[in-house]
Amino acid sequence: MSVNGRASAAATDSVLSVRDLIVRFSSGRNVVHAVNGVNFDLEAGEAAGLVGESGSGKSVTSLAILRLLPRPAGKIVSGEIWLGDRDLVRLSDREMRRLRGREISLVPQDPMSGLNPVLTVGEQVVETIRAHEDIRRREARRRAAELLGTVGIPRPGDQLDRYPHQFSGGMRQRVLIAIALALRPTLLIADEPTTALDVTVQAQVLELLHELTAQRGTAILLISHDLGIMARMTRRIMVMYAGHVVESAPTADIFARPGHPYTVGLLRSIPRVADVGRPLTPIAGSPPEPDRLPPGCPFAPRCAWAVDDCWREMPPLAPAEGAGVPGGPRSGDHLLACHNPVAADEVEAGRPLLAGFRPAPPPEDGFIAQETT
Amino acid sequence: MTAPARSESEPALLEVRDLRVHFPITRGTVLRRTVGQVHAVDGISLELATAETLGLVGESGSGKTTLGRAVVGLVPPTSGTILFRGLALGAKGATAERPARAQLQMIFQDPIASLDPRWRVGASIAEPLRLNHIGTRAERLERVSDLLELVGLSPAHAGRYPHELSGGQRQRVGLARALALNPAVIVADEAVSALDVSIRAQVINLLQQLQDELKVSYLFIAHDLAVVRHLSDRVAVMYLGQIVEQAGAADLYGDPRHPYTVSLLSAVPVPDPSVEARRERIVLRGDPPNPASPPTGCRFHTRCWLRDRLGNPERCAVEEPAHQPVSAGHAAACHYIDEVPERIRLSAVGPTSEPAS
Numbered sequence: 001m002s003v004n005g006r007a008s009a010a011a012t013d014s015v016l017s018v019r020d021l022i023v024r025f026s027s028g029r030n031v032v033h034a035v036n037g038v039n040f041d042l043e044a045g046e047a048a049g050l051v052g053e054s055g056s057g058k059s060v061t062s063l064a065i066l067r068l069l070p071r072p073a074g075k076i077v078s079g080e081i082w083l084g085d086r087d088l089v090r091l092s093d094r095e096m097r098r099l100r101g102r103e104i105s106l107v108p109q110d111p112m113s114g115l116n117p118v119l120t121v122g123e124q125v126v127e128t129i130r131a132h133e134d135i136r137r138r139e140a141r142r143r144a145a146e147l148l149g150t151v152g153i154p155r156p157g158d159q160l161d162r163y164p165h166q167f168s169g170g171m172r173q174r175v176l177i178a179i180a181l182a183l184r185p186t187l188l189i190a191d192e193p194t195t196a197l198d199v200t201v202q203a204q205v206l207e208l209l210h211e212l213t214a215q216r217g218t219a220i221l222l223i224s225h226d227l228g229i230m231a232r233m234t235r236r237i238m239v240m241y242a243g244h245v246v247e248s249a250p251t252a253d254i255f256a257r258p259g260h261p262y263t264v265g266l267l268r269s270i271p272r273v274a275d276v277g278r279p280l281t282p283i284a285g286s287p288p289e290p291d292r293l294p295p296g297c298p299f300a301p302r303c304a305w306a307v308d309d310c311w312r313e314m315p316p317l318a319p320a321e322g323a324g325v326p327g328g329p330r331s332g333d334h335l336l337a338c339h340n341p342v343a344a345d346e347v348e349a350g351r352p353l354l355a356g357f358r359p360a361p362p363p364e365d366g367f368i369a370q371e372t373t
Numbered sequence: 374m375t376a377p378a379r380s381e382s383e384p385a386l387l388e389v390r391d392l393r394v395h396f397p398i399t400r401g402t403v404l405r406r407t408v409g410q411v412h413a414v415d416g417i418s419l420e421l422a423t424a425e426t427l428g429l430v431g432e433s434g435s436g437k438t439t440l441g442r443a444v445v446g447l448v449p450p451t452s453g454t455i456l457f458r459g460l461a462l463g464a465k466g467a468t469a470e471r472p473a474r475a476q477l478q479m480i481f482q483d484p485i486a487s488l489d490p491r492w493r494v495g496a497s498i499a500e501p502l503r504l505n506h507i508g509t510r511a512e513r514l515e516r517v518s519d520l521l522e523l524v525g526l527s528p529a530h531a532g533r534y535p536h537e538l539s540g541g542q543r544q545r546v547g548l549a550r551a552l553a554l555n556p557a558v559i560v561a562d563e564a565v566s567a568l569d570v571s572i573r574a575q576v577i578n579l580l581q582q583l584q585d586e587l588k589v590s591y592l593f594i595a596h597d598l599a600v601v602r603h604l605s606d607r608v609a610v611m612y613l614g615q616i617v618e619q620a621g622a623a624d625l626y627g628d629p630r631h632p633y634t635v636s637l638l639s640a641v642p643v644p645d646p647s648v649e650a651r652r653e654r655i656v657l658r659g660d661p662p663n664p665a666s667p668p669t670g671c672r673f674h675t676r677c678w679l680r681d682r683l684g685n686p687e688r689c690a691v692e693e694p695a696h697q698p699v700s701a702g703h704a705a706a707c708h709y710i711d712e713v714p715e716r717i718r719l720s721a722v723g724p725t726s727e728p729a730s
Contacts (some may be wrong), residue, residue: 053569085708168660198432201597201658204641207656228599232494232649252646269574271603273626273641273722274648280603286539316696 052240111172122160384459428605484543495531
């Protein structure tokens with residue numbers, strides 16, 4: 001994985017390369033800085049996760065990749081999104097339509113709104129296939145039945161003529177996975193695919209997603225706020241905060257040797273089923289309003305590690321130089337956007353252990369909300 | 374974190390006995406007729422002691438929300454009794470019951486829906502006081518300030534409208550309103566589920582701190598098993614309107630006996646990749662059945678992995694299992710409580726010992 005390599009992604013084996021992506025929404029006089037310079041790569045067949053809280057820009061990033069930002073409010077201001085050797089930002093709507101479903105597809109959060117309530121499930125699967133492939137209806141129907149079988153829907157032939165409301169939430173989500181995988185895309189984006197489901201059904205759906213994408217070598221970009229799902233499903237995690245990727249590392253490293261104070265805060269905020277009585281240490285304060293981002297690092301106001309630079313400048317996402325972290329130094333593909341990363345012993349303590357360290361206060365010369373540009 | 378001891382003579386703070394809540398299923402608009410019953414809560418008994426937290430877990434449709442609403446009197450029970458300090462609360466909130474009812478309060482999942490958008494936050498918090506004719510206007514204002522400080526907000530927040538607050542702040546307001554009448558019991562229905570991770574931890578800590586200070590008891594309803602373990606002294610697992618297993622939190626998570634509890638625990642993703650890689654998961658087939666027509670015998674038998682392993686004994690489909698004691702305070706409603714293999718039982722939530730790194 002490379003972030004600095006600006007060369008076209010075709011040179012590497014990345015399926016997807018997002019470069020300096022900036023997305024803004026304008027609503028009246030306000031400009032919402034939803035995504036503020038996001039960089040990441042996804043390799044073929046890789047399962048990566050985008051973690052963040054509401055408003056962190058994770059869903060907006062995925063909509064930008066699919067070019068499905070709500071119009072006219074949402075806009076890709078700058079940046080590149082390379083899918084293979086094409087920059088999606090520059091494709092026409094028509095070209096995008098041809099590509100969606102066939103090369104990138106989406107499993108949305110809410111299975112009910114992802115399906116058309118007045119069409120049978122069969123019609124919707126057949127429609128997807130026939131939109132991209134010139135085959136007869138009968139043949140498409142046969143393929144649709146086969147697909148529903150693959151996603152674990154019993155008696156798929158009979159189910160084709162039923163409507164979405166006749167399916168349970170879990171079954172609807174299976175139908176959406178069937179539609180998303182119908183044309184064997186190289187990249188599947190799953191935006192909180194199990195949030196609406198019960199935990200036992202969630203386990204089924206996650207297992208299905210994992211099996212199918214592994215079998216077909218489909219890369220998957222999983223978007224979730226649930227670190228447990230991330231631990232189960234992904235090989236790499238990108239942590240987003242206020243429109244920035246603040247940490248990106250192999251999944252094991254994110255949990256074993258997190259480097260960004262926000263990541264550490266998240267990990268210390270979640271109760272564990274196997275944990276007895278460990279008190280939670282929440283992150284103080286709340287996330288900034290995306291239409292009033294502070295200058296510098298947006299996490300600085302909540303950060304116990306903040307130094308003066310944090311208030312002035314957002315550091316770029318760069319390889320972490322972390323010697324002496326538990327379990328060895330941070331690996332080369334552990335990237336951090338932080339002026340003062342969390343040290344080894346501090347991960348457990350959850351605060352800086354350097355004697356006499358106090359987080360730098362906001363600069364005297366007026367801590368003002370960044371004016372919209 | 375064991376259940377507080379209680380002398381035999383003293384009644385439990387809250388006791389629910391064989392509670393049933395059935396909702397009619399109706400057809401037709403003009404000639405409305407009842408064509409069936411949803412047995413949302415179907416014979417539930419439980420107890421809650423002072424300053425204790427009882428966690429209630431289960432999937433959607435298990436009846437956990439209906440049970441919580443019945444406890445605070447928001448839905449009338451079909452049968453059964455709810456005793457508060459030994460006093461039976463009737464179906465209709467009779468005037469004589471008001472003081473007792475005031476001791477049972479509720480907080481909801483969605484704080485924006487549970488606060489009037491046109492009222493300042495202070496008015497919402499003062500409403501229970503006003504309705505119960507407590508204090509003068511000035512005294513109520515002072516009480517509102519105290520309550521806001523208690524839940525970690527500033528008195529200045531009283532003048533704000535709900536939309537001016539963040540989700541975490543709104544949930545704190547909901548909590549302040551629930552605390553206005555000094556309740557003994559708070560029913561918290563998915564009270565932290567809608568909050569973001571970092572904010573959720575703040576509210577969880579606040580709930581614990583309030584319990585320490587005010588000795589309030591919680592009936593904590595949630596689908597998140599990690600949050601429930603963190604907050605609860607005891608946990609009850611519901612499936613299709615019934616409690617299938619009940620135990621101290623450590624027992625329930627460490628040594629579950631009901632096959633449904635085991636599968637529920639084993640389905641929870643654990644935020645630790647080394648645990649996730651090594652765990653043996655039991656993935657249930659199918660969805661929970663329709664609560665309007667629950668399966669005969671044991672309600673879980675249609676999805677039960679243990680029954681499969683035992684060669685599908687007929688008994689499960691025919692005979693409803695009674696609660697069998699496992700140890701003190703731990704009971705499970707299954708004919709085969711000793712048949713869940715120990716290896717699976719003890720590692721349902723993943724290996725508990727830290728892996729060598």
